[in-house]
Amino acid sequence: MRGDNPKDVLFEKATAVFAFGVLFLAVLLFALLVRESVPAIRKFGAAFLVTKTWDPVAENFGALPFIYGTLVSSFIALLIAVPLAVGSAIFINEFAPEWLKNPVSFLAELLAAIPSVIYGLWGIFVLVPVLRDLLMKPAAHYLGWIPLFKGPVYGPSMLAAGVLLSIMIIPFILSVSREVLATVPRLQKEAVLSLGGTHWEMIRIVIGQHCIPGIFGATVLGLGRALGETMAVTMVIGNRPEIFFSIFQPGYSMAAVIANEFTEATGQLYLSALVEIGLVLFLITFVANLAAKGILNTMVARAGRGL
Amino acid sequence: MENALQVKDLCAWFGDHQVLKNITMDIRRNSVTSVMGPSGCGKSTFIRCLNRMHDLTPGFRVAGDVLFDGRNIYSEKIDPVLLRRKVGMVFQQPNPFPRMSAFENVAVGLKFNGKKRSRAEMAETVEKSLRMAALWDELKDHLGRPGSSLSGGQQQRLCIARALAVEPEVLLMDEPCSALDPMSTAKIEELIEDLSDKYTIVVVTHNMQQAGRISDYVAFFLLGDLIEMDKAAKIFTNPADKRTEEYITGRFG
Amino acid sequence: MESIAFRRRAADRVTRGLFALSAFVVILPLFLIFFDLLWKGARELKWTLLTDLPHPVGEPGGGIANGILGTLSIAGLAMAGGIPMAVMAGIYLAEYGRGKFASAVRFAVDTLTGVPSIIMGIFGYVLWVLPMKRFSAWAAAASLAMIFIPIVVRTTEEMLKTVPASVREAALALGIERWKTTLFITVRTATAGIVTGILLAMARIIGETAPLLFTALGNQFWQSGLDQPIAAIPLQVFNYAISPYDDWHDKAWAGALVLIGMVLAISGGARYFTRVRK
Numbered sequence: 120m121r122g123d124n125p126k127d128v129l130f131e132k133a134t135a136v137f138a139f140g141v142l143f144l145a146v147l148l149f150a151l152l153v154r155e156s157v158p159a160i161r162k163f164g165a166a167f168l169v170t171k172t173w174d175p176v177a178e179n180f181g182a183l184p185f186i187y188g189t190l191v192s193s194f195i196a197l198l199i200a201v202p203l204a205v206g207s208a209i210f211i212n213e214f215a216p217e218w219l220k221n222p223v224s225f226l227a228e229l230l231a232a233i234p235s236v237i238y239g240l241w242g243i244f245v246l247v248p249v250l251r252d253l254l255m256k257p258a259a260h261y262l263g264w265i266p267l268f269k270g271p272v273y274g275p276s277m278l279a280a281g282v283l284l285s286i287m288i289i290p291f292i293l294s295v296s297r298e299v300l301a302t303v304p305r306l307q308k309e310a311v312l313s314l315g316g317t318h319w320e321m322i323r324i325v326i327g328q329h330c331i332p333g334i335f336g337a338t339v340l341g342l343g344r345a346l347g348e349t350m351a352v353t354m355v356i357g358n359r360p361e362i363f364f365s366i367f368q369p370g371y372s373m374a375a376v377i378a379n380e381f382t383e384a385t386g387q388l389y390l391s392a393l394v395e396i397g398l399v400l401f402l403i404t405f406v407a408n409l410a411a412k413g414i415l416n417t418m419v420a421r422a423g424r425g426l
Numbered sequence: 427m428e429n430a431l432q433v434k435d436l437c438a439w440f441g442d443h444q445v446l447k448n449i450t451m452d453i454r455r456n457s458v459t460s461v462m463g464p465s466g467c468g469k470s471t472f473i474r475c476l477n478r479m480h481d482l483t484p485g486f487r488v489a490g491d492v493l494f495d496g497r498n499i500y501s502e503k504i505d506p507v508l509l510r511r512k513v514g515m516v517f518q519q520p521n522p523f524p525r526m527s528a529f530e531n532v533a534v535g536l537k538f539n540g541k542k543r544s545r546a547e548m549a550e551t552v553e554k555s556l557r558m559a560a561l562w563d564e565l566k567d568h569l570g571r572p573g574s575s576l577s578g579g580q581q582q583r584l585c586i587a588r589a590l591a592v593e594p595e596v597l598l599m600d601e602p603c604s605a606l607d608p609m610s611t612a613k614i615e616e617l618i619e620d621l622s623d624k625y626t627i628v629v630v631t632h633n634m635q636q637a638g639r640i641s642d643y644v645a646f647f648l649l650g651d652l653i654e655m656d657k658a659a660k661i662f663t664n665p666a667d668k669r670t671e672e673y674i675t676g677r678f679g
Numbered sequence: 680m681e682s683i684a685f686r687r688r689a690a691d692r693v694t695r696g697l698f699a700l701s702a703f704v705v706i707l708p709l710f711l712i713f714f715d716l717l718w719k720g721a722r723e724l725k726w727t728l729l730t731d732l733p734h735p736v737g738e739p740g741g742g743i744a745n746g747i748l749g750t751l752s753i754a755g756l757a758m759a760g761g762i763p764m765a766v767m768a769g770i771y772l773a774e775y776g777r778g779k780f781a782s783a784v785r786f787a788v789d790t791l792t793g794v795p796s797i798i799m800g801i802f803g804y805v806l807w808v809l810p811m812k813r814f815s816a817w818a819a820a821a822s823l824a825m826i827f828i829p830i831v832v833r834t835t836e837e838m839l840k841t842v843p844a845s846v847r848e849a850a851l852a853l854g855i856e857r858w859k860t861t862l863f864i865t866v867r868t869a870t871a872g873i874v875t876g877i878l879l880a881m882a883r884i885i886g887e888t889a890p891l892l893f894t895a896l897g898n899q900f901w902q903s904g905l906d907q908p909i910a911a912i913p914l915q916v917f918n919y920a921i922s923p924y925d926d927w928h929d930k931a932w933a934g935a936l937v938l939i940g941m942v943l944a945i946s947g948g949a950r951y952f953t954r955v956r957k
């Protein structure tokens with residue numbers, strides 16, 4: 120039993136058509152990526168994902184250096200971003216005086232509004248020189264015997280990309296972490312305090328019990344962001360399609376190689392290989408976002424049940 | 427015809443939960459009928475059946491007839507939109523449209539119900555409706571104010587004016603005073619009495635005194651059954667059913 | 680006993696300090712970036728920046744006027760196509776969206792929201808540049824619309840859901856048809872929120888670079904049509920930044936300053952609308 124007025128039905132149908140349009144766009148995107156990847160998939164098969172060669176002249180393509188670079192730079196970014204973001208979230212939610220809460224979270228949100236090309240610009244001219252001279256050179260000098268910190272130091276590097284990425288993803292991890300922290304029932308916190316616990320003990324206990332899955336979800340969400348970030352990474356990672364163990368060495372990422380080489384990709388196979396990298400990137404971010412959402416939803420559902 | 431609405435064997439369900447059981451009653455034209463009963467007995471559900479406000483509630487189902495002007499409002503041929511223009515409704519919480527001025531709030535029904543009207547006609551109807559709702563004098567110089575900036579009592583009268591502006595025959599009111607202070611309540615009660623010359627009014631109320639003051643007829647509901655319905659004086663002095671008496675004397679619910 | 684209590688209190692102090700420090704470290708880059716933008720961007724920030732075409736290397740002066748026009752054209756096209764589609768889809772989800780189809784649409788919206796913007800560039804390229812055999816504003820707009828639409832669908836749905844059921848009921852009880860209720864009452868009630876969402880999405884696409892690289896391509900001159908390669912500020916900033924010339928680096932900073940100015944102005948506008956709503 121519903122409004123069977125013909126105009127109402129027409130209007131509902133009209134909105135449904137647009138909703139279908141959005142669904143269609145998503146399917147179209149995936150379909151186009153697959154269609155354009157077919158030549159590369161045919162030619163290289165699964166080996167594409169584990170081959171190190173990237174030779175446009177010989178039309179021999181493997182995505183491993185890019186996958187490696189994307190994963191390593193994102194991992195470095197998480198390593199830096201998660202403690203800082205969670206720490207700030209705890210500061211804002213638990214310790215900051217009332218007058219400071221809004222300004223701090225506003226400023227952190229502002230970081231998310233800066234276009235990534237501006238991060239890249241700042242990275243090239245400010246961050247990379249600073250990292251190179253103050254961190255990487257001395258470290259390579261004294262700790263160069265550790266493979267991870269081996270020179271020579273150029274500046275653009277996996278580390279620079281990771282640091283820049285960390286700044287960019289912090290706002291996302293921060294805001295989700297704050298939401299996660301806010302789901303802790305007040306009673307629980309007060310219970311710990313009333314037992315004579317200090318504020319820090321309360322946080323340690325409550326977070327240990329409640330927030331770890333949620334913070335993990337926030338981390339995976341940040342990962343989803345980091346994996347697909349293009350301009351900033353392109354501008355500071357060094358763009359060398361090789362795999363170096365040292366984080367002071369240049370690398371390359373999936374998004375960056377697409378950005379740099381797409382317009383030059385003259386051969387059909389070259390283009391197809393780049394689109395396939397796009398397809399792989401699409402799938403990886405898709406899985407990361409899905410996982411993050413799953414984790415956070417379970418968390419919210421649990422909080423809803425008062426667990 | 428002397429009955430504005432005739433309800434015959436009306437049953438209603440939310441999913442499997444039956445909320446109304448074989449309700450049969452006649453509602454007199456140009457009278458005030460109060461619907462009373464303990465919380466959850468189905469009063470709101472009942473009056474919302476009278477203008478098909480449940481149409482969009484998923485899982486809701488009715489059986490039986492509700493005749494308006496002799497025609498079953500649940501028949502295929504009735505357009506619920508047209509029905510609601512004839513059977514208006516005022517809700518428990520005043521709900522003026524938040525982003526519209528007082529004037530627009532009253533004019534909105536006219537504006538969207540198809541017929542073209544000039545500005546002057548529109549202004550005339552708004553004034554007439556506000557006068558009927560006893561709000562004109564307070565508001566005539568502030569018609570541009572947002573409806574939601576008025577006091578609660580004014581908002582409720584604005585909602586009444588809004589309902590009157592589309593010229594209904596029946597006005598359904600679901601606890602129209604329960605969110606208001608005593609002064610505003612008195613105003614609305616007075617208004618209901620005045621309006622009953624021209625309109626058929628069905629009002630849900632929890633307040634015994636109020637029902638006594640304003641109603642010509644009283645219907646008493648209990649757990650989805652209509653226990654009894656009669657002239658107000660009869661119900662309050664000499665109810666036929668023991669349960670009605672218990673409720674009225676406060677030994678109940 | 681004493682010393683245990685002391686240790687606990689000390690741990691409390693230290694961790695407090697660490698949390699405060701992390702918040703400081705988080706917002707420090709913001710200040711550094713804005714400082715550098717103003718400091719380095721101011722050098723080239725003249726009127727001609729906004730009114731002139733770019734000059735070749737070594738020739739002083741010159742501006743990014745074509746980039747400003749290009750960015751506005753591309754964003755305008757993306758929004759012209761994106762707003763009706765996204766708002767209508769949002770209306771569908773909020774007002775009628777139960778069941779499997781609606782869940783599928785929501786899933787699609789979530790998925791699109793998470794897609795890296797460079798992939799939207801591939802979309803525009805394959806959909807438009809390949810068949811038309813030329814880079815164009817249209818292709819760039821298609822890419823940006825793919826970023827714009829899911830954001831606006833989501834905010835529209837959320838904003839419409841904040842409109843209380845009592846508003847819809849009041850309208851229906853007046854005998855207003857449902858479609859008119861939705862379009863002229865519910866949507867109107869949520870307009871401020873929807874506009875905020877649209878502005879935030881606009882701020883987002885205006886700063887996007889990656890999707891433009893191989894759709895808009897860039898252009899040294901004024902655009903001669905929407906089916907031609909077109910300049911955009913983010914592309915200019917990128918190209919100047921990676922060039923080997925110092926005077927171009929200055930232009931990159933100036934362009935970045937203009938870009939962030941636009942982004943912040945639009946987000947600020949969005950905040951203004953949110954305030955009005957309250």
Ligand SMILES: Nc1ncnc2c1ncn2[C@@H]1O[C@H](COP(=O)(O)OP(=O)(O)OP(=O)(O)O)[C@@H](O)[C@H]1O
Nearest residue numbers: 440443445463464465466467468469470471472483
């Ligand atoms: N939308 C709904 N979905 C499911 N059940 C409902 C719904 N609305 C009401 N009910 C149920 O129907 C029964 C009657 O509710 P109704 O609102 O008609 O009572 P009422 O007499 O108006 O009570 P009150 O005096 O508290 O307003 C209740 O048991 C209620 O839980």
Ligand SMILES: [Mg+2]
Nearest residue numbers: 469470471600
């Ligand atoms: Mg009720």
